[in-house]
Amino acid sequence: MTMFLDVPVTGFTGNKLDRADELRRDPAAIIGLRGRSDARWLVLDKLNPVVRPGGVGGETPAILWAYRSDVPHDALTIFLGMDGDSPRFAAAAPADELVADFGGKVLDARAAGALLPAHEAAIVAQARSIIDWHQRHGFCAVCGGPTVLAKAGYARQCTACKAEHFPRVDPVVIMLAVRQDHALIGRQPRFPKGFLSALAGFVEPGESLEEAVRRELWEEAGITCGRVQYLASQPWPFPSSLMIAAFAESETFEVRLDQDELEEVRWVTKDEVRAALAGSGDFLAPPPMAIAHTLLKAWIESGD
Structure with a gap:
């Protein structure tokens, strides 16, 4: 019997739009959707969204959905999907x-x-x-020719050799090495002093997620790990990563720090993590929107 396990809800997930792949492949349909009176645009100014700020009455900030007339006609525009029957786009x-x-x-x-x-x-x-991907990929990686937007924003096509290019997603493993009642966290040089988080690294070609978890823990902290258990994933749009969270069983407490990658690593207990997540610990924990927070929270809530 197949088992389906509940996984935590992570930041930047929960998109309710129907991405409507069948419409992306129909240029005439997209033109028609752009001209509809109920079409709306999310505007990104230097990749940052325009929102309606929360008010004094406690209103939650929300996307400011602009009309077509509020968006320059030559702005880079992509189709996001359908909100019920209403089209939604984004523009730079x-x-x-x-x-x-x-x-x-x-x-x-x-x-x-x-x-x-x-x-x-x-x-x-x-x-x-x-x-962001469109703004970085104006030229073909095959022949160097200029590319143009295609499939309503979900591809680019070379005007010279006709090669198609698609938005990339970079897989990143982020993990807690655990041993007995401790977990390993660390701090990269770019992190503020006192801030500690789960270790992470990009998946390399030709390796599985489990292999990437073990390799990164070995390279950064010098520890060997056995079993790896998946927890959850999270899109991270800076610029376009997919964070894949996991636990790994460490075979030792001894660490060998790669000082090019990390300035500090530390084995912590569940009580120490509880205090940090509550804001009263002796280190700063990742914020709730980060999947590292999800990892730490799931670990302290797991059985001993």
């Missing part, structure tokens, strides 16, 4: 008019993950990753 454009005329605010995309409703933060992640 200056936010000056939306801020001046509609009280919009340009919100840092990371802050959006924490402040917007979960399903809207997920839409921001979708839009930001795809638009």
Whole structure:
């Protein structure tokens, strides 16, 4: 019998839009959707979303869905999907008019993950990753010719050799090595002092997720691990990673630090993690929107 296990809800997930793949492949349908009166645009100014800020009455910030007339006609635009029967798009454009005329605010995309409703933060992640990819891939990786947007934003096509290119997602493993009643956390040089998190690294070609977890823990902390257990995943639109969270059984407490990757590693107990997540510990823990927070929370809630 197949078993389906509940996994935690993570940041930047919960997108309720129907991505409507069949419409992406129909240019005439997309043109028709753009012209509809109920079509709306999420505007990204330098990859940061324009939102309606929360009010003094306690209103939650929300995406400011702009009309077509509020978006420059030549703005880079992608189709996000259907919200029920209504089309939703995203565009890269200056936010000056939306801020001046509609009280919009340009919100840092990371802050959006924490402040917007979960399903809207997920839409921001979708839009930001795809638009960022388009802005980076104006030329063909096969022949060097210029590329143009295709499939309503979910591909680019070379105008010279006709090769198709698709938005990339970079898989990243993020993991807690656990042994007995301890877990290993660390701090990269770019992290603020006192901030400790799960270790992470990109999956390399030709390796499984389990192999990537073991390799990264060996390379960064010098520990060997056995079993690896998947927990959950999270899109991370900076620019377009998929964070894959896991636990790994460590065979030792001894560590050998790679100081190019990490400045500090530390074995912590569940009580220490509980205190940190509550804001009263002796180290700073990742915020709730980060899947490292999910990993730590799941570990302290697991059986001893």
